[in-house]
Amino acid sequence: MCKRVFVTGGCGFLGSHVCEYYMQKGAQVVSYDNLAKHEIERTGFAAEKARNYNWNYLKGIGVNLIKADVRNAEELLDAAAGCDYIIHTAAQPAMTISWEDPRLDITTNVIGTFNVLEAARKLKIPVACCATIHIYGNKINEGLKESKTQYIREPAGIDEKYPTLEGTLTPLHASKAAGDMYVRVYIDTYKLEAASFRLTGIYGTRQFGGEDHGWVANFSIRSVLGWPITIYGTGKQVRDIVYATDICEAFNAFYVSRKAGIYNIGGGKQTALSLLECIDIIEKVNGFRPEVQFAPERHGDLRYFICDTRKAQRELGWSPQIMPREGIEKLIAWIKDNRGIFSAKA
Numbered sequence: 001m002c003k004r005v006f007v008t009g010g011c012g013f014l015g016s017h018v019c020e021y022y023m024q025k026g027a028q029v030v031s032y033d034n035l036a037k038h039e040i041e042r043t044g045f046a047a048e049k050a051r052n053y054n055w056n057y058l059k060g061i062g063v064n065l066i067k068a069d070v071r072n073a074e075e076l077l078d079a080a081a082g083c084d085y086i087i088h089t090a091a092q093p094a095m096t097i098s099w100e101d102p103r104l105d106i107t108t109n110v111i112g113t114f115n116v117l118e119a120a121r122k123l124k125i126p127v128a129c130c131a132t133i134h135i136y137g138n139k140i141n142e143g144l145k146e147s148k149t150q151y152i153r154e155p156a157g158i159d160e161k162y163p164t165l166e167g168t169l170t171p172l173h174a175s176k177a178a179g180d181m182y183v184r185v186y187i188d189t190y191k192l193e194a195a196s197f198r199l200t201g202i203y204g205t206r207q208f209g210g211e212d213h214g215w216v217a218n219f220s221i222r223s224v225l226g227w228p229i230t231i232y233g234t235g236k237q238v239r240d241i242v243y244a245t246d247i248c249e250a251f252n253a254f255y256v257s258r259k260a261g262i263y264n265i266g267g268g269k270q271t272a273l274s275l276l277e278c279i280d281i282i283e284k285v286n287g288f289r290p291e292v293q294f295a296p297e298r299h300g301d302l303r304y305f306i307c308d309t310r311k312a313q314r315e316l317g318w319s320p321q322i323m324p325r326e327g328i329e330k331l332i333a334w335i336k337d338n339r340g341i342f343s344a345k346a
């Protein structure tokens with residue numbers, strides 16, 4: 001069991017769950033986050049309140065909070081000293097922002113990840129980093145079949161040997177793939193105990209999903225507020241969505257097993273659903289159908305991804321536990337309890 005965990009991006013969605021997870025395990029937790037606002041300001045939510053929510057939440061449960069930047073190597077190394085595990089969730093995670101501000105994207109995702117790996121190497125501690133399934137690229141879109149509600153691929157699951165960066169690329173593809181590649185470089189060259197998790201769509205409480213990333217939360221929040229939902233494309237896009245606490249279990253499984261490498265982390269076939277099917281679940285949970293409008297597909301959009309998670313099961317002993325209906329109920333209950341952070345009028 002690790003005693004002191006260092007979480008970059010601790011005030012973000014996934015990072016806040018990692019902090020909470022290790023606090024519940026009795027560890028000391030340090031969150032290192034610069035409280036970036038690039039995405040939250042585009043959501044139409046009450047941006048200041050939303051941005052401070054996770055900080056205040058973590059303060060309330062006793063997390064040691066440091067407001068600082070992963071691009072600052074010295075500060076990062078100082079702050080991580082004395083910790084025995086780094087979980088790197090800080091990122092510029094949105095494709096849209098990556099092409100609007102490619103410098104922000106490369107410095108955060110590439111230099112930031114490099115600084116984290118250097119800190120882990122110097123401190124001789126294990127590190128888990130967050131990549132994304134987007135690094136496989138959207139050539140996967142070619143050759144999909146479709147049913148009334150979703151895109152279909154045979155075989156369904158995609159494993160870690162699938163070629164990366166095929167199809168139409170954006171700066172985010174390059175920066176996240178570079179971070180993933182640097183993890184492999186540090187494993188091979190310095191024998192660092194490191195893992196790169198290529199994560200599928202994640203959802204859960206404390207997620208302020210805009211249209212840029214986090215669509216389950218975006219749809220759920222807008223449905224509760226009575227705002228129309230925009231679907232880009234047909235709505236048949238598929239993801240094997242995974243609840244945030246399941247990802248925390250995967251990080252911990254890596255700390256225990258120390259099997260360094262690359263892992264596809266998603267719910268697999270059992271949690272896979274399309275945007276249209278997600279709307280159906282939201283309707284059942286809320287008891288009414290949200291208003292939905294359609295807009296053209298966006299540059300770089302990926303129509304399909306379901307992880308083959310057999311490597312994570314074999315090497316880490318990990319498999320997802322929370323199914324979409326249960327997870328979406330938790331998310332919607334939290335949104336209803338916290339309306340005021342989304343709508344300035346609430």
Ligand SMILES: NC(=O)c1ccc[n+]([C@@H]2O[C@H](COP(=O)([O-])OP(=O)(O)OC[C@H]3O[C@@H](n4cnc5c(N)ncnc54)[C@H](O)[C@@H]3O)[C@@H](O)[C@H]2O)c1
Pocket residue numbers: 008009010011012013014015032033034035036037039068069070071088089090091092093108112130131132133199200201202203213214
């Ligand atoms: N949410 C998803 O569905 C999803 C899917 C695949 C991969 N991922 C990856 O998981 C990780 C976490 O994603 P998330 O959804 O929690 O994102 P998020 O935007 O909610 O959280 C990221 C946090 O990093 C912080 N941050 C940004 N730049 C920073 C910097 N320069 N220095 C310090 N902190 C900085 C932000 O302030 C924010 O609190 C990211 O690497 C993302 O690419 C997320």
